[in-house]
Amino acid sequence: MNVIRIPSIFMASATELPFPDNYFDAVFTDPPYYDNVPYSYLSDFFYVWLKRAIGDLYPELFSTPLTPKSKEIVAYTNNRSWEEAKKTLRTCSANHLRRYTAFLNQTASL
Numbered sequence: 546m547n548v549i550r551i552p553s554i555f556m557a558s559a560t561e562l563p564f565p566d567n568y569f570d571a572v573f574t575d576p577p578y579y580d581n582v583p584y585s586y587l588s589d590f591f592y593v594w595l596k597r598a599i600g601d602l603y604p605e606l607f608s609t610p611l612t613p614k615s616k617e618i619v620a621y622t623n624n625r626s627w628e629e630a631k632k633t634l635r636t637c638s639a640n641h642l643r644r645y646t647a648f649l650n651q652t653a654s655l
């Protein structure tokens with residue numbers, strides 16, 4: 546008998562994923578590369594229009610005036626040196642990749 550599984554989609558920071566160890570069969574990731582693309586700042590452009598159009602339908606996704614930036618894994622230099630920014634990005638990336646490894650079950654792939 547075929548079993549149809551309905552996928553769940555939710556939003557969370559990669560730094561705070563609420564899953565137990567050995568939960569997934571696979572994890573696909575495409576993490577940011579230093580300060581190569583300022584994703585959150587670019588996203589502000591359409592976020593403000595989406596918020597006006599559909600913000601009342603998804604209030605939990607549009608609860609902030611602009612896109613959330615505090616947990617973004619990126620090497621911005623707004624309030625820190627380039628060396629500090631690089632170190633933060635590398636530490637955050639290593640931590641969340643390590644966490645992904647723990648999420649995976651014995652037969653899984655990252």
Ligand SMILES: C[S@@+](CC[C@H](N)C(=O)[O-])C[C@H]1O[C@@H](n2cnc3c(N)ncnc32)[C@H](O)[C@@H]1O
Binds near residue numbers: 559560618
């Ligand atoms: C290389 S891009 C991924 C591009 C995507 N694969 C695509 O094809 O459009 C990296 C993404 O990681 C997101 N990102 C940065 N920090 C994050 C975090 N803490 N949690 C979840 N996503 C984050 C960025 O907003 C950006 O969308």
